[in-house]
Amino acid sequence: MSEKLFYQNPYLTKFTSSLVKQEQDERGNWIAVLRETAFYPTGGGQPHDTGTLNGVKVIGVEEEDGEVRHFLDERIEGAEISIHGEIDWDRRxxxxxxxxxxxxxxxxxxxxxxxxxxxxxxxxxxxxxxxxxxxxxxxxxxxxxxxxxxxxxxxxxxxxxxxxxxxxxxxxxxxxxxxxxxxxxxxxxxxxxxxxxxxxxxxxxxxxxxxxxxxxxxxxxxxxxxxxxxxxxxxxxxKQQVVAKLTPLLNAPQEGLEKAVLRLLEAKEQLEKQLEEVKDTLIEFEAKELRAKSKKDEYTVAAVFKERPIQEMQKLARLVVNDEIESRVIFVSETDRKLQIVCAKGKVAEGNMKELLGKTLLKINGRGGGSEFFAQGGGEAVVGGQKLLEEMFENI
Structure with missing residues (x-):
């Protein structure tokens, strides 16, 4: 068993010892066991020491079966003479x-x-x-x-x-x-x-x-x-550096930073609410415009978007089918090499949106779900958005 010099003097950072054995573990890491050592092994919630043995870096220290095992980043050459160890004092x-x-x-x-x-x-x-x-x-x-x-x-x-x-x-x-x-x-x-x-x-x-x-x-x-x-x-x-930067940005002294941030958060929440209301209004106008421009089928509204969030497409689809209970909707968004789909129908419209989506998702290795009236999903962009839309229009 190695004599644990670290127990005796934690300030001991340089020592001379002799090698008991040097070997490689099953992963090929070199391990050295010394006659005595000042290296502290991991234990009791405290991490191991690091340092060097004859200039070779010690990257880990573990105690196992009464041995203090020093994990090295390479083999110690000439170790049969003596071992000179040095602990990383700052870490210790x-x-x-x-x-x-x-x-x-x-x-x-x-x-x-x-x-x-x-x-x-x-x-x-x-x-x-x-x-x-x-x-x-x-x-x-x-x-x-x-x-x-x-x-x-x-x-x-x-x-x-x-x-x-x-x-x-x-x-x-x-x-x-x-x-x-x-x-x-x-x-x-x-x-x-x-x-x-x-x-x-x-x-x-x-x-x-x-x-x-x-x-x-x-x-x-x-x-x-x-x-x-x-x-x-x-x-x-x-923390002082952060405070020094925030004080002029928020135009408030250190003790007033919390109130200044709370005011900003309240203002942000109000602006987000207003922005959401404006977006909802725009989507309402967009739904009416899409319905008016629908040419292929007076009862079907279809469109391809670029980078359109699926939540917006869902809102848009619901607005269309709620206003026109005989209408059907197919929306496709091309987003980051993926396709997202939303399809819906009004209360008295023909077709099954869940079945339509299911057939489409098979073609693009996609996933999704929904009901007879409303379904959404997404998959890989193995075809263009417009082509996919046309195939769905034919299958509807």
Whole structure:
């Protein structure tokens, strides 16, 4: 079993070791196992470290059957001499900040409201904790945030301690242990006692600002999205850039942006309603014009359109057959190498629109449906719209 140096010193980023074995897996990926390593493998909600072994990139680290397996982007040459490893410190420290932020935030929700953390995920840009509660009040989030950042500002020491099961039972652990031996605790004195194998800084101050970004319900849990440290600074910077751009565009100060956006949305809704009314009026005129221009059959209105939304064709067809109960309608739209079809008939008109459409769809590998009076569908443009229309007119 490889000795896990990452447990002993998370600040260890350069080390020398020896190779136990180097092999390829079933997918052809090279894997190296060392006598001892400082690379952290994926586990406990925390992603793996990256870095290099003798200059070869380490792209993944997993612990399996007591071995820490380093996934490489190529074979290590000359590995029989010695292995020089180097951890990507920026990635490692970012994970240390996020994981410590999780401990502090989870403890804050637990200590204040008794909400237990039942899940943790450290993502690339944001992290999440799942709380055992069906909902959170905004005031609770703000209170937990306040306590969490106070613990950060107090710069309390973060201790790691190996204990026996008996010793662990004497401490106020935040959650039940998942192992009975080789128990490693991460402790923030008088605030949080938790079993954990992850990497953490030596003090809470190094976790940096902890900020809750949002919450959402997940079945019987509440998922809390947050950032810590450098990520919180990056989030603030991005949001500040957005605010700086919106302020002159909306002609409103930062505190007035919400009202300005709401006014815009209301105006947009009114304009869309007015536009829809105008379009309906135009479609009514268009329906009368199409009926008047129908030449092939005084009872059938047929037309081919370009890029016409099927919803508009449906409205147009209904207007025609409602005004003329003996009329029939066949509309075809040529849209992005596809054909869309709407066919309808009035209450006393002859023909079955569902059957007519069904025969047509077979020719264009299409799908659709409807009733005897109204049907719609679409398929491939294997023929032109005009030709398809003429064939339908003959079959009606």
């Amino acid at each position: 420290f970012d994970h240390m900040q996020q994981h410590t932020g999780q401990h502090i935030l989870s403890a804050a929700f637990d200590n204040l409201f008794g909400y237990k953390t039942v899940g943790f995920h450290l993502g690339r840009e944001e992290s999440t904790i799942d709380l055992e509660t069906t909902g959170l009040e905004e005031s609770q989030i703000l209170e937990a945030e306040k306590i969490a950042n106070r613990i950060v500002l107090e710069n309390r020491p973060i201790e790691t301690r190996w204990v026996t099961k008996e010793e662990a039972t004497l401490l106020p652990l935040r959650k039940q242990l998942s192992v009975n031996e080789d128990i490693r605790l991460v402790i923030i004195p008088d605030f949080d006692y938790n079993g954990c194998g992850g990497t953490h800084p030596s003090s809470t101050g190094q976790a940096g600002l902890i900020k809750v970004l949002g919450t959402e319900k997940e079945k019987k849990k509440t998922r809390v999205t947050f950032t810590a440290g450098e990520r919180s600074f990056e989030q603030f910077s991005k």
